[in-house]
Amino acid sequence: MRLIGKVGAWFDQRTQLGAPISEAATHPVPREAASWFYVFGSAALTVLLLQIVTGILLALIYVPSAAEAWNTLQVLNHNVSLGWFVRALHGWGSNFMLAIVLIHLVQVFLFGAYKFPRELTWIVGVFLLLMTLGMAFTGQVLRFDQDAYWGLGIGASITSRIPLIGPWAVSLLLGGPIIAGSTLSRFFALHVFIIPSLMLGFVGLHLLMVLKLGINEWPMPGRIVRRATYLREYRELTHKDGVPFVPNAVWKDIVFSGFVLLSIAACAVHFGPFGPGGQPDPTIIQTAPRPDFFFLWLYAMLSFLPPAAETPILLIGPAIAIVVLLVLPFVAGEGEKSWRRRPIAVLTILLVAVMLGTLTRLGDHAPWSPVMNAWSSIPIPSEYLRGRTALERRGALVFQEKQCHNCHSLGEEGGKRGPALDQVALHLNQDQLIRQVIQGGGNMPAYGKNLNPPETTALVAFLETLHPAAMAPARDGSHSAALE
Amino acid sequence: MSVESSTSRRALLVKVGLLFNGFVGLALGVPIVRYLFSPATRARDDGYASWLSLGQVSQFPAGETRLATYRNPVVNPSDGQTADIACWVRNVDDRSFQVFAINCAHLGCPVRWFPQSNLFLCPCHGGAYYQDGSRASGPPERGLFEYPYKIEGGKLFIKAGELPTPGPSAFIQLSGKKTCA
Numbered sequence: 001m002r003l004i005g006k007v008g009a010w011f012d013q014r015t016q017l018g019a020p021i022s023e024a025a026t027h028p029v030p031r032e033a034a035s036w037f038y039v040f041g042s043a044a045l046t047v048l049l050l051q052i053v054t055g056i057l058l059a060l061i062y063v064p065s066a067a068e069a070w071n072t073l074q075v076l077n078h079n080v081s082l083g084w085f086v087r088a089l090h091g092w093g094s095n096f097m098l099a100i101v102l103i104h105l106v107q108v109f110l111f112g113a114y115k116f117p118r119e120l121t122w123i124v125g126v127f128l129l130l131m132t133l134g135m136a137f138t139g140q141v142l143r144f145d146q147d148a149y150w151g152l153g154i155g156a157s158i159t160s161r162i163p164l165i166g167p168w169a170v171s172l173l174l175g176g177p178i179i180a181g182s183t184l185s186r187f188f189a190l191h192v193f194i195i196p197s198l199m200l201g202f203v204g205l206h207l208l209m210v211l212k213l214g215i216n217e218w219p220m221p222g223r224i225v226r227r228a229t230y231l232r233e234y235r236e237l238t239h240k241d242g243v244p245f246v247p248n249a250v251w252k253d254i255v256f257s258g259f260v261l262l263s264i265a266a267c268a269v270h271f272g273p274f275g276p277g278g279q280p281d282p283t284i285i286q287t288a289p290r291p292d293f294f295f296l297w298l299y300a301m302l303s304f305l306p307p308a309a310e311t312p313i314l315l316i317g318p319a320i321a322i323v324v325l326l327v328l329p330f331v332a333g334e335g336e337k338s339w340r341r342r343p344i345a346v347l348t349i350l351l352v353a354v355m356l357g358t359l360t361r362l363g364d365h366a367p368w369s370p371v372m373n374a375w376s377s378i379p380i381p382s383e384y385l386r387g388r389t390a391l392e393r394r395g396a397l398v399f400q401e402k403q404c405h406n407c408h409s410l411g412e413e414g415g416k417r418g419p420a421l422d423q424v425a426l427h428l429n430q431d432q433l434i435r436q437v438i439q440g441g442g443n444m445p446a447y448g449k450n451l452n453p454p455e456t457t458a459l460v461a462f463l464e465t466l467h468p469a470a471m472a473p474a475r476d477g478s479h480s481a482a483l484e
Numbered sequence: 485m486s487v488e489s490s491t492s493r494r495a496l497l498v499k500v501g502l503l504f505n506g507f508v509g510l511a512l513g514v515p516i517v518r519y520l521f522s523p524a525t526r527a528r529d530d531g532y533a534s535w536l537s538l539g540q541v542s543q544f545p546a547g548e549t550r551l552a553t554y555r556n557p558v559v560n561p562s563d564g565q566t567a568d569i570a571c572w573v574r575n576v577d578d579r580s581f582q583v584f585a586i587n588c589a590h591l592g593c594p595v596r597w598f599p600q601s602n603l604f605l606c607p608c609h610g611g612a613y614y615q616d617g618s619r620a621s622g623p624p625e626r627g628l629f630e631y632p633y634k635i636e637g638g639k640l641f642i643k644a645g646e647l648p649t650p651g652p653s654a655f656i657q658l659s660g661k662k663t664c665a
Contacts, residue, residue, distance in 0.1 A: 066562055066564045066566045067563060154593070154608070156592060156647055157592040157649050162651070166651035170651070172521065172523055175523045177558060178566070178569070178645075180563040180566045181561070182523070280565065281568065282565070282569055283565075285551070285570055286596070288608070303610065305623070310625075368609055368610040370605050370610055372596065372605065407610075440620070440621070444621060445620030
């Protein structure tokens with residue numbers, strides 16, 4: 001022990017780091033801040049370190065070349081001892097990091113920690129969130145498979161809509177005229193050098209301000225933040241009722257970080273690495289590209305926006321969201337911190353959470369995508385065919401042959417892009433059915449050129465049988481009136 | 485020499501030093517910026533849009549739509565298979581053709597041709613196009629991108645080389661039917 005002490009003293013005499021480190025470690029924090037609610041920032045830092053370590057380990061094998069990347073991922077998965085585990089740790093680490101960063105943001109927001117004097121800490125945190133999202137997207141590209149290739153196409157298509165500089169921005173994004181080797185190389189540079197180095201700098205700044213300004217005190221309803229008095233009040237709080245950060249608060253950070261690392265490892269072992277999916281060969285078009293979990297909400301939103309509103313919303317929406325986050329501490333830099341007295345803040349979080357959750361679930365199911373093989377692999381339920389005339393059964397064949405089933409479900413099976421047709425005869429009479437089939441409309445293509453008159457007659461005859469036995473199908477009232 | 489004047493002389497030297505480094509920075513910065521922006525500026529080269537063969541015209545029967553592939557004109561060793569691009573060739577009546585980009589005009593996903601329903605369908609967000617490439621339904625704002633083509637010596641050539649995107653194209657003017665929703 002004495003030797004260790006001597007070596008330590010030798011280094012301290014030269015680096016003189018001992019005093020500032022011990023000062024930082026034992027700085028007083030408010031007693032209630034030594035709480036389980038305050039562990040997410042340190043956990044995010046821990047996962048960042050895990051990502052750096054596993055990222056470097058992956059770089060020992062991975063080759064950032066469009067010709068080789070996919071193969072080296074297969075080598076990592078199958079030929080390198082425990083390569084699959086390192087890939088799984090990195091992939092699951094990325095998911096956990098995004099989740100923890102988001103929880104950290106929500107906690108900091110609900111606890112009013114962005115208010116005076118911690119405005120800049122919040123702003124730096126917003127940039128760290130954006131960089132984390134940037135790492136998630138660029139990382140998904142480095143897993144260079146079909147999803148990555150077509151995901152880049154989606155990125156390029158969105159970029160191209162920027163007014164004036166769109167086409168040039170696309171060339172800069174892709175590093176050339178098409179998605180190819182130079183595209184992967186520049187995303188590698190972003191993922192491995194540019195964003196991580198920025199991130200480390202911003203994390204350093206973020207931590208420095210947490211140390212210099214002190215951790216946010218537990219918000220008490222009625223304890224109002226005022227610029228004139230806050231610093232004095234916080235000093236009184238920490239000096240009268242404070243506890244040293246080490247060991248009173250830090251043990252919870254350590255335990256939670258360990259728990260998070262263990263959870264990542266457990267997911268990595270149980271679920272394994274992510275992909276890679278199919279080869280990044282653009283001539284293989286039998287693919288349905290999907291983004292990773294954390295971008296599914298965006299994927300869903302892109303199918304619901306009306307075409308005319310899509311470009312402005314895509315380009316302006318994110319900018320507005322970022323600006324709102326950045327100006328928040330200036331607009332609400334003083335006042336009540338407690339979530340109990342900030343109903344709008346709580347409602348905002350709930351609204352955003354419900355919105356993102358719903359969109360993510362929709363993105364997972366993708367009901368707007370036609371089921372490309374429904375026409376050949378999902379039969380029409382037999383009760384819809386029993387006791388039908390020859391013409392009606394011929395219509396059921398047309399229904400399958402012309403791939404109506406790809407977009408319309410019968411008996412819960414088939415595409416969900418258009419409405420389910422199990423009871424279509426209740427809503428549309430014969431004339432309306434013919435018109436809808438031939439002219440389309442309401443987001444349905446027109447089939448007039450693609451169906452000959454006998455096919456249309458048969459199809460409509462089949463559609464007219466689709467109603468519950470106990471309910472009469474829709475009829476044109478004017479017919480019976482005219483016959484009287 | 486007084487202390488004051490020596491200080492000001494050193495301050496001047498600092499300024500001269502900064503100015504000198506400013507010039508060096510500019511001399512280094514110009515080529516670095518040009519290097520960084522070369523993917524956008526180099527695009528004036530002809531290679532971005534060249535006439536590429538899709539093979540014999542006889543491969544594409546009249547009245548049918550077939551998948552064809554070509555190798556991108558600008559290829560780097562690290563491109564691998566990503567330089568192989570697919571497109572849809574529609575032989576209208578043996579005299580006129582239509583060559584559609586594989587990329588959906590919404591967000592660039594690969595559209596698939598279904599001869600049974602005579603529709604191109606996109607797997608991403610469900611965009612649909614008629615056989616002539618015009619928009620049928622879904623989120624796309626326009627029809628499929630169409631490459632200019634020509635027939636020489638019994639071979640079908642298209643002018644291609646750039647990923648088609650829904651924004652204004654910088655280098656190749658890809659046509660395509662614009663239809664209202």
